[in-house]
Amino acid sequence: MTKVLPFFDLSRQHRELKPEIEAAVRAVLDSGRFILGPAVTELEKQVAAVVHKKEAVGVSSGTDALLLALMSLGVGPGDAVLTTPFSFFATAGVIARLGAVPLLADIDPLSFNLDPSGAEKAIRAYLDRDPGLYPLPSGNWFPDADRRTPTAERLKAILPVHLYGQSADLPAFQRLAKEYNLPIIEDAAQAIGAGSPDPEVGAYGDHLVCYSFYPTKNLGGVGDAGMIVTDNPESADKLRKLRVHGASGRYIHDLVGGNFRLDTLQAAVLLVKLPYLERWTGCRRENAEAYDRLLTATGLPARGLVIPPPAFSGRTSGDYDGHIYNQYVVRVRDRQGLQAFLKDRGVGTEVYYPVPFHLQPCFAYLGYHPGDFPQAEQAAREVLALPIFPELTREELEYVVEKIAEFYRSS
Template sequence: MEFIDLKSQYQALRTDIGARMQAVLDHGQYIMGPEVAELEQRLAAFTGARHCITVSSGTEALIISLMALGIKPGDEIITTPFSFIATAEAIVLVGATPVFVDIEPATCNLDPLQIEERISARTRAIMPVSLYGLPADMDEINAIAWRHGLVVIEDAAQSFGATYQGRKSCNLSQIGCTSFFPSKPLGCYGDGGAIFTSDDALAGAMREIRVHGQSRRYVHTRLGVGGRMDTLQCAIVLAKLERFEWELEQRAKVAAAYDALLSGKLGLMARPRARTSAFAQYTVVVDEREQVQARLQEAGIPTAVHYPVPIHVQPAYAHLTDAGRCPVALEKAATVMSLPMGPYLSEQSVHEVATALLTATGMPVPGDCAAPSA
């Protein structure tokens, strides 16, 4: 069993992926070829945002967004300590300071109730992360930002395809950023990402920044980066888009099957009403995690931990904040564990994982957890 089964996805899409890649090889426009504009149009339509700007990675999407906003040294960005390091890394790379706010125990997303006490005269933006595929409480976060004149950047690296109050992730605030890293719900076969906004001026700035600040050939109006997404990677995402809605439905079915087998027995991530998850991960809370992981490994069940060390206590960032802050993040970092998840995970495999997990945690295995007949 694989933690994320990209091989089965490729076999299902092999013909379409091959045709899309061959078209790029035939026309030879490997940088900013026609597939780039096509993908941007398709993704913007999917989310409802006016603009989509494809970029070289999810990290670059965050950096370019901050640069377009004019974030500079001395500015502060409120964010979560419970995320992949790129969230805070992007802030530091533009010279600003991340200010960490603790997370909600039920969702592991940024806790809106603790944001305002951390806002200062230097705060410029709030950067919530839609963790594990579930959007943060964006309406509440947007309301706080509006009261204080701040911008909200949704780090939606894990949540493309998720919804909040019927609106798509990446179109829940002024700016949304996502990643097409291969293991994401919508991934390419290398690095890639995208920025979404309905602000025309911001979109124009972002498009210039991703090509070294160039407004037209050899005219550079601002500081920029080499942040373009390769045409071949855009072609791969275009092929995967044809099956993406179905894959989201299958991910939801896998999560529902896990829920039915594990609810009431282990700690599960909450999914508030009016929000749907893209289920980048299916995450549970367990005690004695290392022992549980070892027992699952013996049973042939792969697991992962997202994330074992919160950002605010990482060596490169610990000087920015009191390490005693964010106790919920510290507690979850020691107890969360992600199970195999994906649209090609069979019902039998879900039952195998649940049975092994309940056995490993010393929980009784009910009759309905027995694997169905193949």
């Protein structure tokens, strides 16, 4: 029997919440307060409480959360920000959009996250680099920006990503940040609630943590939305200003910002969904455990199928758990074959992400080459995300595993 099992099916969640969502949307329509209405402030308050932070600033998307965070640190042309080569494009795109350079280091092959020891080597190499011209985006938006000499002051931040919903090695990055006097911006677009409650809350108080509420995230809106959280009230004030064209009062602009406001309608829908987040993440974890167990029982790991290692195994530091499984990602040598096989049998899968940043056409000017980040390149060739959404039934999940086993039997 061939089923149709989409990779992600939001309609199931919306069927359950339809009356609540419709009522929330109607309330906003009736209020007429579409721009930064009360639902935005309420959502900021509630998300801050859920992730144990003092301040939250709702913005227009996860991409804009990252962009604003960088802007608030004054990142600009000729600067550099250290990040991973293996993430959604936005992570590096926002750095380049400000005229800065994404400084890359390889990933840890188990967690897929930026490897702190590689990151430190990249920082040292950057600081030791001969003074000279430093690349800017071709056709860059800053034609007058001189290609300034990189110095310690030009390295502006560390931007680790919590890929697939698993926290990067924050204790290690915290040590690096201290040693090199760098702020940390966390790309937690895929990771709301990961590693939470954070055992070192406070230690990370100055971090700017960026979330996306893109519909496929664990907490997803009905359109684009995002948020930045921090324990630093001054950072939050600056972010709030930047969100409204840098305005401190009506038509008085202290800074050049932009229109990065979170839509009241999105906030209202997200407020309906937030109380379900823990339950949904629990369902994702149960699905992940079931995949772990069933895939292990097939014996396929011995034939080269790599299931996600237990959260944080193989890590050098940090002991907190809390993968939220925004994605359940296996590694497979014949990915194309398996993906096509599953598609023919009605199972949707996705590849996050097939091309690492250093091999993207738009980043050719950075001067990286194939082979520079072998772990990221291998991951890009092998990763395959299986359906993991909370409403996935056990029967459907078993069907996915059965078809994967069938693929290996037939190949």
